[in-house]
Amino acid sequence: MSRSNSFIAGPLCFAATLVITSGCVSAKKYEALEADLGKAQGELSAARGEIITLLGAHGCAPRLPLSAFLPEWPDPAIRDAFYTAFQRAEVAIDALRPGDRIRPTLVRGSGVALWHVSGVIEIPVQSDDIGVVYHEAFHGAFHGSALHRGDNERWGEGLCDTFRYFMEERYHSTTPSPWLVQARKALAEPDVLRSDSETVIRRYVLPMVLIVKHVDTDYATFAASWRRWQDEPPDLSKLFGYTPP
Numbered sequence: 001m002s003r004s005n006s007f008i009a010g011p012l013c014f015a016a017t018l019v020i021t022s023g024c025v026s027a028k029k030y031e032a033l034e035a036d037l038g039k040a041q042g043e044l045s046a047a048r049g050e051i052i053t054l055l056g057a058h059g060c061a062p063r064l065p066l067s068a069f070l071p072e073w074p075d076p077a078i079r080d081a082f083y084t085a086f087q088r089a090e091v092a093i094d095a096l097r098p099g100d101r102i103r104p105t106l107v108r109g110s111g112v113a114l115w116h117v118s119g120v121i122e123i124p125v126q127s128d129d130i131g132v133v134y135h136e137a138f139h140g141a142f143h144g145s146a147l148h149r150g151d152n153e154r155w156g157e158g159l160c161d162t163f164r165y166f167m168e169e170r171y172h173s174t175t176p177s178p179w180l181v182q183a184r185k186a187l188a189e190p191d192v193l194r195s196d197s198e199t200v201i202r203r204y205v206l207p208m209v210l211i212v213k214h215v216d217t218d219y220a221t222f223a224a225s226w227r228r229w230q231d232e233p234p235d236l237s238k239l240f241g242y243t244p245p
């Protein structure tokens with residue numbers, strides 16, 4: 001797909017998913033299909049196949065196929081759970097204006113979480129840390145975006161964690177991960193973070209807290225800000241009164 005085509009694919013796809021009469025995947029239909037993902041293995045595969053078929057039939061950008069997702073992983077249940085989360089991330093990122101998003105080419109299990117410019121993603125596969133896929137998936141959006149320039153690059157980890165926070169709240173809020181529990185605590189006590197010297201706090205947690213508060217803990221506001229920032233990238237450190245290391 002050419003750059004100009006991929007530039008418009010996201011918004012077009014997003015619009016189509018919201019129009020129930022268009023024949024594309026309606027929000028209601030999509031949610032029903034997602035509910036199916038919690039059922040038996042056979043039903044799960046069928047529902048997932050239908051989602052991908054319907055999305056593909058209406059010109060939405062191709063998603064990472066299951067064959068390229070943890071291909072060597074021995075436990076199909078955990079692989080399916082991670083793949084479902086990864087698909088949600090891809091759909092959400094395409095519904096933002098993804099710009100020149102760098103698309104994932106392979107996700108493999110690893111001892112570390114790493115995003116590569118080639119599109120290869122490494123993730124530690126731990127059942128209580130599924131949210132890592134949201135963070136790593138968003139690196140592709142950030143690195144292809146207008147914000148990946150100059151000093152704004154410092155905000156990449158905070159933006160990826162912001163996306164992770166909203167996705168975990170949307171899909172995993174009733175059984176929060178240890179990461180989400182910590183994120184909620186950080187959001188409740190932002191001033192404590194300012195004096196923390198730990199790199200992970202200063203590079204990931206505090207920037208995430210500042211961004212989430214800036215958008216009033218509202219994903220739609222974050223999405224609107226993200227799109228606006230692509231047209232006119234602000235100096236994020238000036239905007240937030242903070243410079244991540």
Ligand SMILES: [Zn+2]
Nearest residue numbers: 135139157160
């Ligand atoms: Zn990262």
